[in-house]
Amino acid sequence: MTQPGHSHPLSLSLGLLLLLAAALHQSLATSLQTTAAPHKDLGRPERGNYTVTNSNGTVCLMARMGLQLNVSFNSSSQGKTVLDVVNLQPNLTKSSGSCDTDTASLVLTTDGEKTNLTFSFSLNVTSSKYHLSGVTLSALWPDMSVPFNAQNSSLDYLRGTLGRSYMCREEQTLDVAKELSINTFQLQVQPFGITGDQFGAAEECQLDEDDMLIPIIVGAALAGLVLIVLVAYLIGRKRSHAGYQTI
Structure with missing residues (x-):
């Protein structure tokens, strides 16, 4: 025993x-707490393909992502501040922008130019590292009592290496300002060092x-x-x- x-x-x-x-x-x-976002359930936004070309017609910035905007604004119908959530629809969105040696921008325009979303990227030439340094959103939606404007030029998101793309399959939230945050889905972006029209080797985010x-x-x-x-x-x-x- x-x-x-x-x-x-x-x-x-x-x-x-x-x-x-x-x-x-x-x-x-x-x-889960790192990916949670305060939004109503609209489902995942459709993933769009966006490009920027330079003066000679070659692609200088590429982005593939689903975007969801969380916007707080003054509602004319309710007379108070409300939170609205909008999925960007790629088939109704036009992309433009510019590329320089150490800066690049992607401008997304939708709703007949009633919504303009700009992503600004900066490159540290010494370290060959880039990041998303600024976001600007201007919008005039039907229930807005006044045009909406929010921007932040001191961000540090989507960090990558020159010649490589930044990838994040998981949902992540970019906090831009008190009244604006952006949820990204299945994101891959490369603002510098593109060869041809293909993404460089991907550097995956911490969430992935x-x-x-x-x-x-x-x-x-x-x-x-x-x-x-x-x-x-x-x-x-x-x-x-x-x-x-x-x-």
């Missing part, structure tokens, strides 16, 4: 499993890397748990046999 005072391997494994589940739950909850890392961590944890249970079982058997006395 088994000597009293020794924990059964099954109890040990269940305790470890509960600890593992709690840790994974906390990790997933944290990950975390999403790929979670299954690896879970698999490794479960493998470790199986090993611990096996060792505990063998130790338990050894102690059980040692507990028998010859009469």
